[in-house]
Amino acid sequence: MTLPAIDSQRVLWSESLPAGGHDSFRMRRGNRLRLTDLEGGANLAALFVNYDEKTERYNMADTLKAQHTFHLTTGFVCYSDMGRVLCSITADTLGWHDTVCGMSDAALVRVKYGAASYQSHHNAMYRNSRDSLLIELEKWGLGKRDLVANVNFFSKVVAEEDGKLNFQSGHSPAGSQVELRFEMDTLVLLSACPHPLDPNPQYSAKPLLLEAYRGDPPTADDVCRNFRPENSRGFINTERYYL
Amino acid sequence: MTIVESALDPRHAIYDYTLPAGEPWLYPIKQGQTFRILDLEGNQAVDTLFYSAADHEERYSATDTIRRQGNLYLSAGSKLMSGEGNVLLTIVADTCGRHDTLGGACAAESNSVRYALDKKHMHSCRDSFLLAIGHADCGLAKRDIASNINFFMNVPVTEDGELTFADGISAPGKYVEMRAEMDVIALISNCPQLNNPCNAYNPTPVRLLIWD
Numbered sequence: 474m475t476l477p478a479i480d481s482q483r484v485l486w487s488e489s490l491p492a493g494g495h496d497s498f499r500m501r502r503g504n505r506l507r508l509t510d511l512e513g514g515a516n517l518a519a520l521f522v523n524y525d526e527k528t529e530r531y532n533m534a535d536t537l538k539a540q541h542t543f544h545l546t547t548g549f550v551c552y553s554d555m556g557r558v559l560c561s562i563t564a565d566t567l568g569w570h571d572t573v574c575g576m577s578d579a580a581l582v583r584v585k586y587g588a589a590s591y592q593s594h595h596n597a598m599y600r601n602s603r604d605s606l607l608i609e610l611e612k613w614g615l616g617k618r619d620l621v622a623n624v625n626f627f628s629k630v631v632a633e634e635d636g637k638l639n640f641q642s643g644h645s646p647a648g649s650q651v652e653l654r655f656e657m658d659t660l661v662l663l664s665a666c667p668h669p670l671d672p673n674p675q676y677s678a679k680p681l682l683l684e685a686y687r688g689d690p691p692t693a694d695d696v697c698r699n700f701r702p703e704n705s706r707g708f709i710n711t712e713r714y715y716l
Numbered sequence: 717m718t719i720v721e722s723a724l725d726p727r728h729a730i731y732d733y734t735l736p737a738g739e740p741w742l743y744p745i746k747q748g749q750t751f752r753i754l755d756l757e758g759n760q761a762v763d764t765l766f767y768s769a770a771d772h773e774e775r776y777s778a779t780d781t782i783r784r785q786g787n788l789y790l791s792a793g794s795k796l797m798s799g800e801g802n803v804l805l806t807i808v809a810d811t812c813g814r815h816d817t818l819g820g821a822c823a824a825e826s827n828s829v830r831y832a833l834d835k836k837h838m839h840s841c842r843d844s845f846l847l848a849i850g851h852a853d854c855g856l857a858k859r860d861i862a863s864n865i866n867f868f869m870n871v872p873v874t875e876d877g878e879l880t881f882a883d884g885i886s887a888p889g890k891y892v893e894m895r896a897e898m899d900v901i902a903l904i905s906n907c908p909q910l911n912n913p914c915n916a917y918n919p920t921p922v923r924l925l926i927w928d
Contacts, residue, residue, distance in 0.1 A: 528858050533779075534820020537879050539829050543818075544877035554842075554861075556825030569877065573788070573818065575779025580801050603799070617773045618859040620799060632873045635717075636788035636814070669783045707829045 474566040476650045479507065485685040490517075490665050493598075493678035495605035497612060497662040499524050500655040502715070505563070505688040508681055510627050513647035515679035516668040517626040518576045518602040520610075520619075521551055521559040522660040527615060529553045533572050533622035539703045543632065545570040545624065548700035550656070550707060557711040558704070559659050561697035563688075564652040567645055571625040574638070576602035577669045586676040599676050605664035613660060626651055628668040640670040654688060654697070656711050717813030720792035722893050724750060724809075724927050731926035737919030738839050738908035740848035744769055745896045750808065750927045752893040753867050753904075757920035759884030761869040761907040763821045763841040765861065766796060766804045769899035772855055774798045778817040778863035788873060789814040790865060796894065804900050809893035812886045816871040819881065821845065821864050822909045831911045844905035856903070866907075867892050869914050881912045 485504065489511070490496055500506055508517060523529035532554040540549050547565040550558045562570075582601045589599040603620065610619050627649060629641040666678055691698055691708075698708045726732060729752075735741050737760065745751050753762050768774035777799040782788055784797055792810040795803045820826075823842035827835040842861065849856040868886035873879050908919050 532820065532826075534818060534863050535823070535826045535829070538819050538871075538881065539826065541879055542877060543873045543879045552826070552829065554823065554825070556823070556827075556829045556836075573779065574783045575777070578780075578801060617799070621862050622779045631875050631877070632788050633875065634872075636873070638782070638786050638788065670786070703829050706833055709833065710825070710828060 475648050476507065476564050476566065476652060479684060479686050483686040483688070485687060487682070487684045490663060490681045490683055492680045493600040493666055495609055495664040497609035497660060500659045500661050500685065502655055502658050503688065503690055504655055505686050506653045506661070507684040507686070508626055508651050510645045510649040510679065511647065511682055512679050513645055514677060515627045515645060515665060515681050516671065517681055518606065518664040518666065519624045519626060520606060520621065520662040522619070523553060523559065524658040524660045527613065527660070529555045530619065530621060531559060536572065539707065540701055543573065545572055548696050550697050550704055551624065552707060556707065557714055558656040558707045560653040560655045562651060563654045563697060566650050567627065569629040569644065570651065571628045571630045571668070572622065574625060574630050574668065574670050576606065576623055576664070577666050578603040581669055589676070600666055602664040602666040605666060606662050609662040625668050630670055638670060640668065640672060642672065654691070656708070718792050719811055719813060720809045721811060722752070722809035724752070726925055729925040729927050733924050734921050735904065735906045735924055736921045737906050738844065739906055740844035741902070741904040741924065742848040742852050743902050745900050745902055745926060747896050747898050750893055750895050751902065752891050752925040754889070754891040754923040754925065755812070755868050755886045756888065756923055758888040759868065759886050759916035760920045760922055761909070761914040762867040762922055763905040763907050764865045764867055765903040767856070767901045767903070768798060768804065769901050772860060774800045774802070775860060775862060776804055776865065781817060788818060790817055791815065803897040805894040805896050807892060807894045812868055812890040812892060814885070815892060816866040816869040817863065818879065819866050819869060819871045821905060822907065827911065835911060838910065839908040841905035841907050845903060848903060881914055883913045884916060
């Protein structure tokens with residue numbers, strides 16, 4: 474399953490994010506970002522920050538509890554800690570994205586996959602999401618204090634009744650897509666390193682395609698706004714902020 | 717659920733304080749000390765954050781704690797991890813059985829989303845956190861408030877990916893006890909939430925004890 478092609482007149486930019494790569498950029502309110510897992514098996518760790526007031530940021534707990542969910546897919550929105558919607562998930566071919574398991578770090582990658590430094594592997598070195606996102610945060614005057622619970626797009630982890638977590642290998646086939654509509658001017662920070670619970674003994678980071686485009690503004694019957702009464706209030710809070 | 721009782725006697729505690737509902741508590745706990753939170757009247761959520769006393773940028777990380785133990789819930793044996801991959805504290809006794817670290821703290825703004833726009837003016841855990849760090853002048857700020865632990869709170873997750881705030885599994889006299897593995901600062905809000913069952917709609921005091 475793939476999403477309909479984007480009208481070329483509306484495309485703002487299109488870039489690939491190489492396997493293990495990291496990036497950060499501003500998305501303006503109203504614009505869309507389509508993420509595509511090019512080869513299958515990708516994981517994309519993501520943080521979202523209010524571009525104008527960088528102490529306002531994605532809040533995993535508020536996102537989960539406001540929408541009574543443990544996973545993210547079409548209709549769900551990403552809440553900030555200030556009761557506003559940073560971005561909405563307007564389309565998704567997968568049905569499940571993780572936001573609970575956090576990110577890999579240098580120690581995890583070294584223990585799980587062994588050493589692959591820049592000196593020995595150049596740009597095929599094994600990167601980790603914590604260091605990658607720290608690099609991107611520092612570019613914008615942010616740092617460790619701003620490393621919070623992230624979204625892991627394209628990854629699925631389910632919980633058993635006693636809380637035990639199971640990573641679902643093979644969840645994301647090649648061509649899987651998810652689309653975000655930004656409801657606030659947002660700093661987006663991304664890292665394409667493997668999910669921290671991926672049991673694959675090989676370091677198998679995968680490339681993604683990022684496409685930013687100009688979409689239509691949300692309509693009164695918008696799927697995300699009407700998904701739950703909580704989301705309607707989240708959109709009101711967001712609109713008031715920009716009045 | 718694993719129940720582990722403690723042999724420690726409250727009469728020998730070096731610190732013993734009853735924290736009313738709706739109040740914050742910011743306090744240092746030294747490496748090797750044991751810290752107990754006692755749910756005096758039952759079903760009282762205790763929103764808790766920990767920071768390394770030596771470096772406040774090193775703090776409790778819910779996601780690192782979850783992914784390292786491969787389990788969502790905290791109970792006896794859980795190691796409370798920092799983002800730097802160090803153990804801040806270890807839960808050594810627990811008579812409740814499990815504790816939440818997904819639900820986060822209530823805040824004025826999230827209350828406006830979850831319940832009604834005019835619920836923004838009810839007291840919240842984040843207001844307590846901000847009041848405590850605002851008065852303490854210890855270098856902590858809003859940026860340092862990340863996902864917390866909710867001791868005694870019951871947030872079941874289903875296999876099909878739903879999450880709810882359910883009636884509590886705690887009861888009067890249940891406690892959780894942890895050993896500090898480094899010098900830490902504890903920041904607690906004894907939760908004032910009245911809109912969901914996390915405090916059984918009746919926020920109550922908790923007792924905080926420390927042993928050397």
